[in-house]
Amino acid sequence: MLNALVLAAGxxxxxxxxxxxxxxxxxxxxxxxxxxxxxLFWKIxxxxxxxxxxxxxxxxxxxxxxxxxxxxxxxAALEEYKxxxxxxxAEAARIREQARLDGTAIINELKEQATVEAARVTASAxxxxxxxxxxxxxxxxxxVGTLAIxxxxxxxxxxxxxxxxxxxxxxxxxxxxxxxxxAKAGK
Numbered sequence: 339m340l341n342a343l344v345l346a347a348g349x350x351x352x353x354x355x356x357x358x359x360x361x362x363x364x365x366x367x368x369x370x371x372x373x374x375x376x377x378l379f380w381k382i383x384x385x386x387x388x389x390x391x392x393x394x395x396x397x398x399x400x401x402x403x404x405x406x407x408x409x410x411x412x413x414a415a416l417e418e419y420k421x422x423x424x425x426x427x428a429e430a431a432r433i434r435e436q437a438r439l440d441g442t443a444i445i446n447e448l449k450e451q452a453t454v455e456a457a458r459v460t461a462s463a464x465x466x467x468x469x470x471x472x473x474x475x476x477x478x479x480x481x482v483g484t485l486a487i488x489x490x491x492x493x494x495x496x497x498x499x500x501x502x503x504x505x506x507x508x509x510x511x512x513x514x515x516x517x518x519x520x521a522k523a524g525k
Contacts, residue, residue: 479509479512482512483509483512486511
């Protein structure tokens with residue numbers, strides 16, 4: 339069938355011509371608009387496209403640089419944070435150790451103060467007890483003396499009203515009594 343068409347087309351022409359090659363005037367008139375479109379594309383569209391692509395490339399490169407800078411700053415900030423955290427932990431450990439030492443020193447100081455205060459209170463109590471003992475001894479001597487004189491007056495039947503004499507007798511009696519008590523305690 340194709341052969342038939344080629345033969346029919348060929349019979350109408352005097353010269354044998356290839357059907358796939360167009361006429362020269364068609365080629366010329368087709369090349370003119372193609373050249374105009376190519377020229378416009380080359381001078382207008384292509385530079386605009388290059389400008390847009392360059393702007394995008396710069397924007398992307400700028401974004402990458404900003405991201406790299408931000409990453410570097412973040413890494414630096416992280417290192418600074420880790421450093422500060424380590425310093426803070428070391429400072430906290432130092433403060434805890436200092437507080438423990440201060441606490442131990444305060445406890446020791448308070449124990450010492452308590453010991454001193456207890457010794458002072460004990461000494462004060464001993465002094466007060468000794469003072470009260472002496473006061474009681476003096477009071478008892480005078481009462482025992484008065485009772486002894488009254489008792490002796492009742493036994494003798496005479497009044498011992500001479501205070502000096504009665505006082506001397508009572509003191510001598512009490513001194514002998516104390517001496518005998520010390521002798522018993524020494525044995």
